[in-house]
Amino acid sequence: MLEMRYPATIRQDPKEKDFVVKFPDLEGAITGAATLDEALNEAVDCLASWLAFALAERRPIPVPSLPTARQYSVSVPLWIAPKIALYEALTQQNVSNSELARRLGVRETVVRRMLDPDHTTAPKKIEAALKAVGWNLYVVCAA
Amino acid sequence: MNTVKGSEFRRKVEKLGKARKQRVSWDPSHGKGSHGRLRLGDKSTTLKDLRKEVGKGLLNEMCKQLGVTAEEVNNA
Numbered sequence: 001m002l003e004m005r006y007p008a009t010i011r012q013d014p015k016e017k018d019f020v021v022k023f024p025d026l027e028g029a030i031t032g033a034a035t036l037d038e039a040l041n042e043a044v045d046c047l048a049s050w051l052a053f054a055l056a057e058r059r060p061i062p063v064p065s066l067p068t069a070r071q072y073s074v075s076v077p078l079w080i081a082p083k084i085a086l087y088e089a090l091t092q093q094n095v096s097n098s099e100l101a102r103r104l105g106v107r108e109t110v111v112r113r114m115l116d117p118d119h120t121t122a123p124k125k126i127e128a129a130l131k132a133v134g135w136n137l138y139v140v141c142a143a
Numbered sequence: 144m145n146t147v148k149g150s151e152f153r154r155k156v157e158k159l160g161k162a163r164k165q166r167v168s169w170d171p172s173h174g175k176g177s178h179g180r181l182r183l184g185d186k187s188t189t190l191k192d193l194r195k196e197v198g199k200g201l202l203n204e205m206c207k208q209l210g211v212t213a214e215e216v217n218n219a
Contacts, residue, residue: 013200016145020201028208030189031178032201034146042178042191049176050189056173079175117173 002088003140004076007067008043010036023074025062026050040072048080052117055080055087080117082126082137087115089135103132146196152205152216153190156183159211159219183209 009022019039023029023046031046033039054061061084067073076084090100097115101108113119114126127137153169160167165184172179177192188208191197197205199213206213 013198013203016198016200016203018146018198018200020198020204022204028180028187028189030201030204030208031191032198032204034196034198045176046178046189046191048174049172049178052173052176053170053180077175117176120174 002085003064004081004084005067005073006047006064006076007071008047008074009071010039010043012036021046023047023050025065040074043072043074044077047074048077051076051084052080055083055115055117060091061088078123079120082123082130083115083117083121085135085137086126086129089130089133090115093133093135095133100129100132104129145199147199147202149190149193149195149197152197152202153181153193155216155219156181156209156211159183159216162219181205181209183211186210 006023006025009024011020013020018032018034019036020032021030021039021043029046029050031042033042051061097111098108101111111129114121114129130137157167160183166182168182170180178189181188181190186209188205190205203213206216
């Protein structure tokens with residue numbers, strides 16, 4: 001199962017008082033803000049942006065570690081999460097873009113766009129693509 | 144709290160890189176993200192929306208990732 005949440009450490013700088021966010025699983029991912037609320041918002045954006053770079057550059061997606069009691073669990077936003085899931089599914093199942101295109105009866109460009117973070121894809125299309133490689137997409141809501 | 148605008152930080156790092164003859168590159172974010180990637184030599188950091196203010200605590204941490212000090216960037 002692929003659960004797209006990453007632990008983040010949020011620390012208030014003792015001297016400067018601003019909040020600094022880091023993701024221990026994602027090298028170089030860093031952000032922050034003047035308040036904790038803003039820092040949490042920036043964290044979501046930072047996480048999505050980092051994963052978008054990884055997707056665009058076809059780098060491996062790190063497996064999220066389990067959050068410790070002092071870490072925050074940050075969810076990958078919906079504009080990028082299904083794309084990351086599809087990318088992961090194709091990598092793990094060793095299915096090429098052209099093979100997926102064949103299974104879906106679409107041109108390879110369509111699959112490439114599904115994996116392009118700069119292109120918006122309807123989630124149901126990615127859901128169908130995931131099904132074509134034997135994966136299921138389902139939504140879990142948590143407070 | 145002391146802050147600096149993201150775009151200003153980027154400009155200063157570019158200036159510092161030039162003075163040190165180190166390669167600097169800026170990769171804007173993809174899709175709906177607003178965090179880009181700033182590289183100095185073989186090191187890199189994440190820089191939030193260029194229009195937003197970067198707090199000094201965050202700035203120090205970003206400088207650490209780039210292998211420089213905040214003073215060096217400030218004086219560039």
